[in-house]
Amino acid sequence: MAGERGHFGTRLGFILAAAGSAVGLGNVWKFPYLAGENGGAVFLFIYLGFILTIGLSVMLAEFAIGRRAQRNPVGAFKALKGGPWVAVGGMGVFCGFIILSFYSVVGGWTVAYAVKSATGLLANGDAKALGNAFGGFIGDPVEPLIYHALFMAVTMAVVAKGVHGGIERVCRVLMPVLFVLLVVLCIRSVTLPGAGAGIAFFLEPDFSKVNGAMVTAALGQAFFSLSLGMGAMITYGSYLSAKVSLPGAALWVTSLDTLIAVMAGFMILPAVFAFGFDPGAGPGLTFITLPAVFSQIPGGAFFGTLFFVLLAVAALTSAFSLIEVVVAYLVDERGIRRFQAAMGAGFVIFILGIPSSLSFGVWSSYTVAGKNFFDIMDYLASNLMLPAGGIFISLFAGWVAFPKLMEAGEGGIEKSFRLARIWQAICRYVAPVAIAWTLINGL
Numbered sequence: 001m002a003g004e005r006g007h008f009g010t011r012l013g014f015i016l017a018a019a020g021s022a023v024g025l026g027n028v029w030k031f032p033y034l035a036g037e038n039g040g041a042v043f044l045f046i047y048l049g050f051i052l053t054i055g056l057s058v059m060l061a062e063f064a065i066g067r068r069a070q071r072n073p074v075g076a077f078k079a080l081k082g083g084p085w086v087a088v089g090g091m092g093v094f095c096g097f098i099i100l101s102f103y104s105v106v107g108g109w110t111v112a113y114a115v116k117s118a119t120g121l122l123a124n125g126d127a128k129a130l131g132n133a134f135g136g137f138i139g140d141p142v143e144p145l146i147y148h149a150l151f152m153a154v155t156m157a158v159v160a161k162g163v164h165g166g167i168e169r170v171c172r173v174l175m176p177v178l179f180v181l182l183v184v185l186c187i188r189s190v191t192l193p194g195a196g197a198g199i200a201f202f203l204e205p206d207f208s209k210v211n212g213a214m215v216t217a218a219l220g221q222a223f224f225s226l227s228l229g230m231g232a233m234i235t236y237g238s239y240l241s242a243k244v245s246l247p248g249a250a251l252w253v254t255s256l257d258t259l260i261a262v263m264a265g266f267m268i269l270p271a272v273f274a275f276g277f278d279p280g281a282g283p284g285l286t287f288i289t290l291p292a293v294f295s296q297i298p299g300g301a302f303f304g305t306l307f308f309v310l311l312a313v314a315a316l317t318s319a320f321s322l323i324e325v326v327v328a329y330l331v332d333e334r335g336i337r338r339f340q341a342a343m344g345a346g347f348v349i350f351i352l353g354i355p356s357s358l359s360f361g362v363w364s365s366y367t368v369a370g371k372n373f374f375d376i377m378d379y380l381a382s383n384l385m386l387p388a389g390g391i392f393i394s395l396f397a398g399w400v401a402f403p404k405l406m407e408a409g410e411g412g413i414e415k416s417f418r419l420a421r422i423w424q425a426i427c428r429y430v431a432p433v434a435i436a437w438t439l440i441n442g443l
Contacts, residue, residue, distance in 0.1 A: 006163035007239045013168035014244065015252045018236050020171040020317030022257040023178065025106060026225040028314045029286050031261045032268040036279030038217055039209035040201040044265065046215060050222035051258050054434050057426040058228045058390055060250040061397035064405040064413050066237025067246065072328035073231030076238065080401045088392040092231025095385050096325035097345075099230065101352035102377045103322065104155070107315035108147030108357075109138065113287060114308035120301055122291040127277070131288045139361035148353055151312075155319040156346035159327055160339045163239050167320050174313050181310040182263045188303055189271040198273030202265050216441045219434055224382065226257055229389035229435075232321040235328045242411045247419070267307075271297075286311070323349065387439035391432045398427030 008014035035043045069076035073089030116122050124130055138144055158166045190199060227233060240249070271293045272279050281289045294304035323345055330341035355363060359372035368376060397405060402424055406412050413420065 006165075007241060008168050008236075009164045010168075011241075011244050011249070013164070013172055014236065014240055015249060015256070016175045017167050017171040017317075017320070018233065018249070018253045019256040020175050021227045021232050021236065021321030022225065022253060022318075023175075023260045024225075024227070024314050024318030025103070025110075025311065026221070026318075027257065027261040028264045028311055029106075029283075031221060031225065032265050033280070033282055033285040034217055034221055035202065035265055036269060036272070036285065037282065038214045039206060040269070040279070041203050041205035042207055042209050043214060043218055044202065044262070045205055046210070046218040047222050047261075048258065050219050050434075051226070051254060053426060054219070054431045055222045055226045055228065056250055056254045057423055058223070058394055058431055059226055059233055059254060060247060060413075060423060061393055061405075061427055062228065062231075062233035063237035063240070063246050063250055065393070065397060065401065066234035067240045067242070067411045068401075068405055068407070070238050070411065072238065072332045073234045073325065074329055075332045076234055077396070080404055081396070085392075085396060085400070088389065088396065089231060089234075091385055091389055092229075092234065093326055093329045095230040095381055095389065096232075096322045097349055097352065098377055098385070099381045100155075100319060100322040100349050102356040102374050103315070104151045104319060104349065105144065105148050105353050105357045105374070107151040107312065107319060108144055108149075109287065110308050110311035110315055111151055112137065112143070112147045113291075114305055114312055117291070117294070117301060117304035117308055122304060123295050123301060125292050125295045127288055127292040130291050131284065134284075134287045135360075138357075139364070141358060141362050144357045144360075145354065148357055149350060151315070151319070152346050152350045152353070154316060155323055156342050158316075159320055159323050159346075160342035162338060163324075167324065171317055171320070174317055178310060178313045178317070179260070181306050181313070182260060182267060185267045185303060185307055185310065186263055188297070189267050189274075192271055192274040192297065194274040195270035198270030198279070199266070201273060201279065202269050212441075216438060220438045220442070223390060223435060223438065224386060225261060226254065227318065227321060229386035229393065230322070230381075231325045231389070234393075235325045236321065238328070246413050247417050383439070383442035387435050387442065390435045391439070394427045394431040394435070398424050398429075398431075402427075 065076050069079040071079055073092040074086055077085040077089040158170050189195060269279055272289060275293050275296055277289045277293060291304060294300040297303060326345040327338060327341045330336040330345065331338055356374040356377055359374045364372060371379060406420060
């Protein structure tokens with residue numbers, strides 16, 4: 001089975017694939033509206049602080065665990081320690097199923113809106129009318145499922161081709177495309193009349209707005225935007241050559257992820273301010289407010305289409321890593337061939353996503369504690385499983401496996417890593433406490 005696992009062909013390919021995993025809807029969709037809801041610049045600065053400390057440290061821990069063991073999350077914990085720690089890897093594999101089931105539904109929405117924007121169906125400056133149109137779309141029992149199926153089919157096809165021939169090859173194309181689209185849309189946004197207010201909102205911090213809820217939101221976004229706690233970076237790390245510097249790779253991936261989140265802020269917030277819309281409009285900022293903004297910009301259909309293509313690309317690069325966690329487990333631990341593993345896992349995830357899609361329409365009345373099926377899946381993953389995974393991964397790297405992770409010549413971190421003790425202290429104390437704070441507040 002080792003031959004089927006494969007490895008990334010180049011350091012650049014690995015960095016682009018790992019950055020693609022981190023860069024997803026959390027960066028391009030969620031970060032701008034969270035910044036809008038939480039004071040703009042002050043949220044950005046607190047977010048950057050958490051990224052460079054806790055986020056970078058946990059990412060390095062996942063890379064180190066994966067490369068040292070050369071296995072999927074379950075196999076990695078089994079190889080490095082075993083016992084109850086194997087359950088942490090199992091939770092990561094289960095996370096891949098849960099998250100991608102509803103994530104691919106939203107990914108399908110981005111594809112649908114790229115089509116709708118290109119065909120002129122979103123050429124309406126009335127946010128209320130666009131809100132009704134969005135509600136009608138996600139409430140339809142058939143159309144969103146078609147796009148959900150299309151999104152999953154592309155994801156399965158790429159991952160079935162393998163790490164080097166599928167994920168790496170596609171990410172080497174998609175990530176530069178994503179960056180170019182972001183640059184074009186940023187330039188268009190910041191040059192709009194009245195965009196200066198949005199730029200100031202995003203760059204001039206008002207520290208009087210700092211509160212516990214904002215700090216919690218910034219920490220949660222820093223953690224979740226890097227695809228941490230679900231085993232994706234452990235899996236990608238297991239495909240990495242021992243010649244690659246792990247601290248350097250972690251820094252590159254974290255930097256690219258952060259750069260794209262900041263660019264997303266410049267892409268969205270100046271445009272929203274330029275036309276007098278509410279920057280704190282929440283999730284509706286993407287599918288309701290922004291189409292209204294684009295409809296008022298010269299060439300709006302073109303830029304709107306580019307924006308939703310950008311969202312779809314970001315969603316796909318993250319989806320590859322989510323399903324790869326499951327596929328790697330099936331290949332390594334169950335001896336299933338990669339193609340069958342990708343097809344089988346993808347089909348199960350598609351089926352699991354059907355209730356999430358229908359929960360906005362015909363199944364909307366079926367709720368538990370006020371949450372529909374989509375909300376329950378999101379809550380289970382984002383508020384419980386990912387924070388728990390992050391806590392256990394940090395503790396494992398800092399207390400249990402640190403000597404093995406530092407073994408030079410065995411796929412460990414380089415002995416020349418001068419910040420090793422600081423990294424260990426963050427994994428032992430700072431990251432678990434901070435992530436636990438996020439988990440408790442998320443409850």
